[in-house]
Amino acid sequence: MRLRQIFAIGLALSLLGIGAPAWSEDDPRSCNDLMSADTPAYVVCRWMATPEEAADIARFWLDNDGQNMIDAGPQDPITIDCTEPGNQCATDSEGDGEMHDVGDPDVEGAEDGGTPECQNGEQCYVDGNGISAAEKAAAQETPAGQATQAVAQTNMRVWIETELADDYKAGKLTEAVKKVAALAATQPGVVGIRFTSQLGFNQTFTTADEIDKFVTEATTALRTLAPGKKLAAHTVVPLFGCGANDACKAEMTKKYPLLDPDRVGAWLSKGLIDQLTLDSGRLATEYATWKIDAAEAQRNQSIQVRARAWDAYGQIAYEDASFAAAGTAQLTEEQATKAITDRIAAPLQDDAAETITLWSRWQNDQGQVSRVYGEKWAANATWDQLKKLGTVRPRLATIYDPASPEVDVATDLKNLSEVFGQVYLHAA
Template identity: 45%
Template sequence: MRLTLRRAVAAGSMLALIGAVAPAAAAHAQDEPRSCREEFAADAPAYVQCFWLATPEEAVDIARFWGADDSANLRAAEPYPGLFIDCSAPGTSCPEPQDGGADGDENSPLPEGAEDGGAPECEAGQECAVGGHHEGGNGTNGPETGSGTRPAAATPPTPAAQPTPAAAAVTGPVTAEEVAAAARTPVGQAVTAAKGAGLRVWLDTELADDWKAGEAAFTAAVKRIGALAARPEVAGIRFSARLGYDTAFATHEEVSAFVTAASAALRRAAPGKQLGVHTVVPEFACGAVEACKTEMAKRYPLLAPERIEAYLTAAGLDQLTLDGGLLRGGYTAWGIDAGAAQRNQSIQVRARAWDVLTRIAAEETGLVGDVTAEEVAERVSAPLKDGAAQQVNLWTRLQDGQGGVKRLTAWDTLERLGPLQRRMAAVYDPATPETDPAADLRRITGVFGQVYLTTP
């Protein structure tokens, strides 16, 4: 997958690329006749807006209309016309309910044979599930874990003009032999060491190249990752580190097809594991500056907010990581500094309620090398204070496109952020240890509560 070089180039590009919400906009909202901002406390943030669907005066008029003349208007009202079928109308055919519908027919929420808590019988080639645990046609079960996932939602088929190389790939739960073999690999040994150090473990990989390479390559990659993730030590899999950002995909349909296929395949290979992706939404940091939003939409058409939300909902992803690389210097052309860019992004995440759709993480690649204690504390705490992220990921090592390497040096400062430890995660590559993976992970556990292990 050529993971390390591609991710290094992508991270370096994010750092190399180039307002806050205008007070006038808030003032305009105050003058809006339907605004209900006056109902808020004096210290309510300016970005929180309120508008009456019906003003108190209108609500009184509505109540009087429906209550007048002993509620004559209400009694005379008819249902709003909708898409209903009258099964008694001549020429209309409606399906008849089958006998025993409550005892395991096609409309029952449980498979046949599972009404009393038993395991269903799966026919050859089928997949069936009871209580969130999957069985494949070969009878091999995935491991039980305490972390649940949302089932992948169905998405419209990809247009014929946008082929999906691995859309037909079928990957079932991995075998015990495959899990044992994966545990002996360098990443598998790092998983063991991370768990022993008390870290919550995620696998951090990139499946885009494998998906584009075709069914055989994609299936092999999913099997490999599934075998590593099958262990109870692993909480989740981040299967794309540059979703929609680089040149791997050309169209929204192609990205959507990849996310849907990858999430479905991983849920079959490693049932019960959380799934996530890493990307960036350039428009978020623009705030109310229309010229900035227009330019970012032109540069990154696959990263429009509505596109990212479509990817999330199509696959029911458990985590979305937003990169902070562009926030530092990427918006100076419009007079937006790093602090304003961070606030703008936080406002957009909250306003769109993305934390309802998935768990949001912020990722910082810019704290490697020489940084001040104040800079470290601010970058780590800002997205958490803003309520826009539930955790912050920090890289322990970064290789840029020119082959230079920068390392995390602010260990002492990070140790003083003890109350945030569970909300901080380290992105660590076992293939490039500072000492050896076991020793490195012991150091990481003194600062971080979680680790993302780079997985080829």
């Protein structure tokens, strides 16, 4: 496993230092026993902080209403005053030498999305994504389109979340891609599109080749119509939770034949997707037969993700829906702190996931609503503890359906932005 620079981000993520790899099995911090017997010799595992230490670190940052995190504060930026004697600053850089707001066009006339002329008179910009102005306007009127505009009032990064697998099966992929591409084009703040969820785990596809064909065709169409947008997919790799347990691995391979790790990893290594989200929903129950609890299954998964260097090809995210409960989360402050340590801090600290996506609200087929926060944004212990994670806020994301608001879109997004740095807006 590679050791890369890890930034101090607080809440059980502030590491005490990275020591030498655990070459010896006698090292008390070695976790090589969690890896498969066929793991290459150069791949080693070492706890940078034990689960007990992680809990202590989490308490340090969360106690006293997060006062230690508040006192830490950001460091002052390093600046250079070009007017001071002895300082030399470049004077031949590109640009006009004037300050501009973020998002301002660098060519006069580009504000309206037309075809402005460059300084020398030649045409230098063509909108070639094939999305008409009428299609973009129609997308803006949808709940998701209006929500993308409302997100601009917060500081959250925006993804569009949709499901293209059903459209693909129905022979309507091109039409569906055009709609989501138009939606992504309506707001400059949209950074990407998550085009499928539970891929290979649900019953949409019956063969692995069919899945690969869908991913290839969907991503090709999206990159054509939504150039520059990152593409993401959500799935689960049950084999990873087994660790070195051969009986578990044999059962998971038989039970989930479409979720072969090498095939999933190829979506990243071939550049088909930019972000892969792994669901953590079954880690608590799937491995009980082999006496592997949720914490061990998560550690096993993290070790496998790091060993395969998937993050060298794209961003890895973990997704967790277990904080929410019917009506509202019922965790006490102590339980919420432990859940944060185990389900958020641990995978980030293990350097297995760059972001954690939490389901903050959803509604089942019977109309029952589950929430992390209180009804109509009433306070509760879980939400209050999550709001203390300011330092890791950019690494936290949630999924939001603007067609089913808690109060209204503006109010909901404002409250979500107090915990999350990124939001996936659901588009039907």
